[in-house]
Amino acid sequence: MVRAVSETHGEILAAAARQFTVSGYRGTSLQDIAREVGCSKATVLYHFANKEALLAELMAPAIGVLRDLDDRLTGLTGSAAQEVAAQGFVDLAVRFRREIAVLRGEFPELLCQPAFAHIQQISDRLRDALAGHSDRPGARIAALVLLAGISEACGEFTDIPDDELRAALLTLVRRAVEPVDAPLPQPPTTEDKDS
């Protein structure tokens, strides 16, 4: 059976997206993808140079949006950076729930691959922005917990429509982020031991 180029190409991409979401990148073999499409493993490797190229093409749209967000963050400081980072990342996470779920937990290894080398730097800058470029541990911790948690959680809420999920996440982030413009948010914690 011979199909139009774009047809098989797209079917492989769609099957890979589903399989990666369920089993992760490593947990999915080219044979699994070929089986779902109904072609041979060699056909998958005819349309894509290798497994990594398949992943790269799958991630391209999300990465593009992430880069745009990175550009918009340059020059911003304090709560302005926090707000733009919050809105931008929440929107990105909701729109690309599936793609982000794929990377779930496989970030460290995947980021070593050349196609994704720069993403680590971008996400570091995103975290700094969400922390209002503060170096207080509380701000850094809150920013990382929120970014990681949203990435992880988005894929789970498949039953919640985009609008509702986006609004709830944005409310959460605004509530949870450590304010940086105010001198200090009246620390009500139990004890402070600055080592």
Place this chain on the structure above:
Amino acid sequence: MVRAVSETHGEILAAAARQFTVSGYRGTSLQDIAREVGCSKATVLYHFANKEALLAELMAPAIGVLRDLDDRLTGLTGSAAQEVAAQGFVDLAVRFRREIAVLRGEFPELLCQPAFAHIQQISDRLRDALAGHSDRPGARIAALVLLAGISEACGEFTDIPDDELRAALLTLVRRAVEPVDAPLPQPPTTEDKDS
């Protein structure tokens, strides 16, 4: 070379912990562990029935603490459940940073294995408790984002001492969790479309 039982056993366990933390469970082979210990792969499999048993023994302490927390949560409702869940999970996450990092992202597959079958249910109950047993989407989302984010983030802050990390996380969780005892926290969201 022949060592005392407990010695090699412990060395394998320690090496596995390090490797799993860096490369994940799947990403670490028995050969990798054996190489770090300085023994053969067969020796690893002499001390542990199989790879899964190695992981189970590594996780046992953390799982025990998780079960204790689960017990303490039974019967609690509202903000009381939230507070106990917050304190208990933050403490657990900080104490067992490394163990939790191992499971990072490999939860879905690992939870299928019989040794970890019950953990999914416990973590579901933990999430419900942190949401104050509310079924409002905002509360559920906040709880999941916080649990996932803390799990993910703890392993990254190796430079922050336990006390400080614990205090910062607890402050964050208390600030971020959606209050449930008050009738409704003055919803400032854009629009509510109850489908």
Place this chain on the structure above:
DNA sequence: CAGAAGTCTGACCGATCGGTCAGGCTCTGA
């Protein structure tokens, strides 16, 4: 009609995985 281009496949490759097994080694106690 000839042949070039594009699409697809089965057979195969080397590498690596988790796991097994027979046997060698050291130490201990009768």
Place this chain on the structure above:
DNA sequence: TCAGAGCCTGACCGATCGGTCAGACTTCTG
């Protein structure tokens, strides 16, 4: 002294992985 228990290993196994390759088939084009 010697048998047995405990510890350890090299060699090996079947399965699976990502990837290659020659060739078959269809479609387009001059």
